[in-house]
Amino acid sequence: ERGSDGALNIIMWQAPSTMNPYLSGGTKELIASSMVLEPLASMTPEGEHVPRLAAEIPTLENGGIAEDLKSVTWKLQEGLKWSDGTPVTSADVVFSGQYCMDPQGGCSQLAKFEGIESIEAVDDLTVKINFTEPMPDPYSAFVGANGPIIQKAQFENCLGANAPTCTDQNFNPIGTGPFRVTQFLTNDVITFEANPEYRDPAKPAFATATIKGGGDAAAAARSVLETGEYDYAWNTQLSPDVIAGMEQMGRGKVSAAFGSLVERIHVNLTDPSSSHPEGERSTNAHPHPFLTDPAVRKALSMAIDRQLLTEIGYGASGKPTCNYVPAPEAWASPNQECLTQDIEGAKALLDEAGWTVGGSGVREKDGVQLKMVFQTSVNAVRQDFQALIKQWWSEIGIETELKTVDASVFFGTDPGSPDTLQKFYADVQMYADNFEGGNPAPYLAKWTCDKAPSPANQWQGENISRYCDPAYDALLVELGKTVDPAERGKIGQKLNEMLTKESNAIIPLIYRGTASAHSNSLGGVQINAWDSELWNVADWTRVQQ
Amino acid sequence: MTDTERQHHLDLRETVDATAAAAGATAALPPDNPLHAGGETRSQWRDVWRQFRSHKGAMVALVLFVLTILFVLVGPYIWTIDPTYVDIRARNSGFSAAHPLGTDQLGRDMLARLMAGGRVSIAVGLTAMIIAISLGSLIGVTSGYFRRLDAPLMRMTELFLALPLLPLLLLMVTLFREPLSQSFGPAMGTFILIVSAIGATSWMQAARIVRGDVLGLKEREFILAAKSIGTPAHRMILRHVLPNVLSPIMVAATLGIATAIITESALSFLGLGFPPDFPTWGRLLYDAVDQMIQYPSRVILPGLFISLTVLCVNYIGDGLRDAMDPRIRGR
């Protein structure tokens, strides 16, 4: 029964700063706003689509998707109401599209609307999205928590340049979700109450909800697992033994959901040496002195014990992997070769390639020594990985200097900073990345020759490794033309293998899940890596133990 | 009459006078042996040292501090395990013969890490503190002493106090990390960068306090007297002003060491410090906080060393201050 279970307490140590996901793009904002705003369809933990505001998922079969793949038609459920009591209509959907696609609005989800020619309201409950070109994956706009429907009446004056001035709207959007905001304190606390207009009269079970921000992952986990002050803590990525210690209290547990997040090492195929003039470092002007040698890259990968890394760093919320694209099933390559560490093999490989061990235990060839700088962002697990990997590499005769960079600098794209991911002024670097929705194609499209970051594109390219293989580019074009899902998966697997197994330009380490802690007294939690973790918060209940 | 003759004459007279006055009293007089006593035979520093030695707390602290320094400097030659060597099978092991203080989550030997970490922490703490204190005293004294410089220097202090630390540090690192590591090598370059970053951002409090004291001191008559004998400004500051504002400087110095050690670890959480596998006490402490319950010794050990160092420095500072203050010395 609605409101019968009292208060729901959620802690998110990274606090949400706004309730409008179109303006932020950060996961923390998505999660918070998903309590209030809903898309047409969501993704399940298994990566499948389920209707939310839509009556059903449009497919070729039910005629929702046009034969030529150039349009998709969504039908809204009947009788939907905004939390202020007004009906939800197709105009709201059209408006939501308009809102994000406004060139001056700075909408962070713009990519989801790529290729859309127009969005039109067919009738009060039907919306048709027209694409400029045939779209093999039409489930992009309005699918997932990052593409919710906002109320036209509320946001009408917030288009384009006006978007940031609408503080009240951004902080307290009128939605269709199970809760509505009662108080929003940015980067601090959000309080909600059950939405009286929610479509299922029995839900949500909780009368109020709070999302508290602040602290760190350990503190958040502690407040759920040890003190029991909170019911749910988001993103409690901690070392496995700490988690195990906390779980011993018996108040709750940590569970993980697997999406597409892979922790990997990128190899720099260009020379980052500071002896080159600024503007030529880490660009195609100077190939890397030794990492261009495939044998060296392969040896780097072979020396790593992914199993051990998982055990130390992630426990149950990680799996060793050799893949760049770990999911969906059809796209993931069955490649398992890298899972066993092979130090001797790596040594042999290097010997064979002519890299002989020099005086100081470092291999060299033609005066080039295997000495590298290994950088990553500041993060306890990553620093442990660095130390371990450094040791393994030193065993095969490669010397590594470690470097860490503050995350906001590392992942920032400030062209003035030498320490960004894109500039890659190091020989190898480690981070994790994923893709959204069920379609890895754009994710694979990052690795074409023209996307290598360089001064020419203000270092904004996405091809971090500066990988360049015309065969890859060609195969990618083919993928764009392919419609058949099975065929697409095959090509995807091939592309994936070209990046990893064949070239070792990317050395995948671990397929990471997102870990969250929840109290044993919380029922209905279905942690989800493909959508907002709170996607089914309407179904959560208090269970008696 | 030559000087020696004159002196001799004077002494003779004193003895005569003394005998004339009261018999046998001279023996208990202050050890006036004017013929042999010279003003410089005993230097000020030896005096201070002698006094310092009588300060029990300071002596104990000094011994402990020297031991700590020996531990971190000489220790690694005796206990030769590489502090960055990962022995994954031995991870999380407790106290044992192979690892007297246990190992960390990657099986790195804690004893070796404490020794290596201490080197860095003590070096950073001392150097950064010295930089901060010298800078602070210099600016404080100059602005308190020279009326004309007061306003600009104090406005500059305010500016520094107001500057947000983090962006400043980030900027410093971006600008200077590479040039420094190129000219001094990566470890030394980072060291220079860190100590100057900490030093350059923590001198303000000392400066303000010293300035305040100097303002009061300037009105004392002996400063006027020193002025009247033509004491130039620099000498005035070094000989008359500084010794008289020593005690707040000492306090700032002790507090400064603690802050520098902790700040160094804070810097490494930001990726601004030493390479990540390079242990320092502050970082060892920080890394172990999450595992405090499972492995308490990992927090206690570095915490103990930090506190011990700070306490030692504090007591040494106290002892020095007392030893340098002739008024307290007698007590």
Add this chain to the structure above:
Amino acid sequence: MLTFTIRRLLLAIPTLLFISLVIFLLLEASPGDPLGDVPLTVPPEVKERMREALGLGSPWYVRYVLWLKQFFWVEPLYWFDHVFGTQFSAGMQRIISFQSRSPVFDVIAQRVPQTLTVVGFSYLVGVLIALPIGIISAYKQYSWFDQLGTFVSMIGFSMPTFFTGVVLIIIFGVKLQWFPSVYDTTLVVRDWDSFWAQVRQMVMPVTVLALYNAAQISRFMRASMLDNLGQDYVRTARAKGLSERTVVLKHVLRNSLIPVITVIALGLPAVFGGAIITEQVFKVNGLGQLLITAIHGNDIPMVLTLTFIFAILIVLFTLIADILYGILDPRIRYD
């Protein structure tokens, strides 16, 4: 002294303008990106758009002047309107945070109360325990009280709050369950129960911070007392037959407080700046947390405004310290 104060206040204006410019340039120059938080899944073109929407497209001096205008003209107007119900600021853009897209001042106003209750109160507590400890330690130099005080305060000072805070949480929050480990910023004190709840949640953060502050101030107090205890006027005071209490608490203390006042007054702006680590450990989302998240998110308007307000406070409190100094020590002349 009046002219001194007025002159200093006038001088403060160019100083502050200069400080704001330096801070602005520093933020501009330091690496980091307001969009660093945006997931890697967002493609660069979109990021470019977002950047432009934040106004980052225009050159730095335009943005700086705009900020100046917003800070010194629009915001005062807005608050004027707010109080008197006028409409002067209608249609003018206030300073907007990059992260939350809300007016910076509104957020700051939200945060001030919790910072003042926790950090401010702990400063007060810190000072109140530091002064007696400093005085007694100096008066009974090298007594057991002094030794213990020294020991505790040095430990208190050398142990970082990220450590002491967590220790307290584990002992009193987890093991004993006396105090909550998470500070509830939405708690409103209405009755005894909520008052009690407020007290309970303040105990740990206040203890940690007060210990830290007290350690520092008591050391300065002790040193300053020691300097003055040996002076001749103390002998005169004793010769008057005053009790040791009066001698120490009146004659010596007044003289010793002079330098300590500086320490205390100059520490006060830090109260408004928040205690970043303690706030984080106890989840008190005050100004410190605001500043640190803003810095990490490269939220330039927020950081600039916060640090600028901080600068104003520093300048103000320096002035106050100087004036107090002049009042406490009649020998000091300003002019």
Add this chain to the structure above:
Amino acid sequence: MLDDKPLVSIEKLRVEFETGDGIVVGVKDVSFSINPGECVCVVGESGSGKSVSSLSLMRLVEFGGGTIAGGRLMFDGGDGKVIDLARQSSPAMRDIRGNQIGMIFQEPMTALNPVFTVGDQLTEGLMVHRNMTKAQARARALEILRQVRIPEPERRMDQYPHELSGGMRQRVVIAIAMACEPRLLICDEPTTALDVTIQAEILALIDRLKREKRIAVLFITHDMAVVAQMADRVVVMYRGDKVEEGPVEQVFENPQQDYTKMLLAAVPRLGEMTGKAAPERMRLMRDGTVSAPEPIIVKDPKPLLTVEGLTTRFAVKGGLLRRTVARVHAVEDVSFTINAGETLSLVGESGCGKSTCGRSILRLVEPEGGRVDLGGTDILALSPRELRRARRDMQMIFQDPFASLDPHMKLYDQVAEPMENFGIGSRSERRDRIAALFDRVELPRSFMRRYPHEMSGGQRQRIAIARALALNPKLIIADEAVSALDVSVQAQVLNLLMELQGDLGISMLFISHDMAVVERVSHHVGVMYLGRIVEIGTRQQVFENPQHNYTRQLMAAVPVADPRQKKISEDLNFRPIPSPIHPVDYRAQPSVYKEVAPGHKVLVEPATHH
């Protein structure tokens, strides 16, 4: 009158100090007693333990690092019980201090708390011991301030110690000691910083208290004339021991010990110099014979220092915001000349601006107007750098020796400093010179290693003199340079100064209260009153033919070093002293002089004293 049992008796007192050099004995073995209504004067060379004995009586030595190592301090508690002060608990002592025993300290600058007003410091004791309300205490404090002849007591109540002249501070310290009308008053050099007129007043006041309230007085002084006037009995101390004790007439007329004889021989007497044109050295007894003084004649005097229209004012701050509410016209239109090798003495009541005048010449305080010309350089026009150089030629000996010595520096370094400043001599040359200087000011060389607080008042003063002499300056400004010294050392130091003057042609501006000394040492004398010179001329002109009323009063007030000629009791009736404080917009008149004889000028306008 002196028949009852002693109020206090000191028996075999021994006081030790712990210093860097080990145990120092401040007082070795001293016994004497004082009856109610009796004044015992303790005399003796400086450093002989006078102050330490008196501090022991108050049990204050302990706070200065000393310990009472032996002896008893019997004190009649008033209710018939005799208690040993050396064994009293500290609460009991607190009740006695300030209440039963009052003490006047030797060095007024440091004896007062710099951050409390005079009023605060005065009323405190009253409120504690007499249970007075604030208002009552204030009223009583004003009364005492009037008794000690502080001008404008109401205003002084709200002033801070540093705003007062040396003499005024001393009077405040006296007032504090007398506030509760103690039964024993310990006076440690209470009048050395005071001019003769005020001194006479204070002595009369103490004398009256002694007679009327039967207060016992322990009076420590160097000034044998004061001893003669005040004492009933005299105790002579030498190097920590009592060497002689007896009724004042007996000690003066029939001294038993060589040391006492020497002391008395060295006492200068006013009027001795009548009829002599040039100053003469002091008499000194060496090896039982008294040296014959020889006149110091300067041939062909040329002006070295010319001061014209010197004016110095201080701002008086008031109100919460401490704005300038008035100004102290400390020095107003003062002009004089000093010839090379000659001495000009400035005399005048305390607070009349003598020290300020001296400091203005050195530019240690910035004068508001006028001209100071030293050997052709215009001092007031010098840049800071040039000024520093110029100070090599002019040195100052400060009035308050303790305050003018850096507490952190050894005496050796303090004396070496001027030479180091100007890079004079090599290290060893400097060492020799310092040793010589120590000898000249009669300090044992072992003192080189001591710190200022380990010295007696007179010893400190000698260090200050040695420091000033270190540079062989052309001009020495001696601000009460010898007033803290005992007569024998005073005579030696004065002789030294005069010797140097003869040898090196040093000029001296000699600021003093001691008219007898002034008469002996000066070529010219200027009398100051309220910031102006009221009479100036050669010594003979001023002393033998005083023209100005104030000068005459001054002469009349000089105590005579003869116990049979007591003139204390006859009240010298002084008018309240007008104030040098004027509103900010006050315009001072220029000084107009009448030349009564060549070089002998008397102020006629503004008429200040009648």
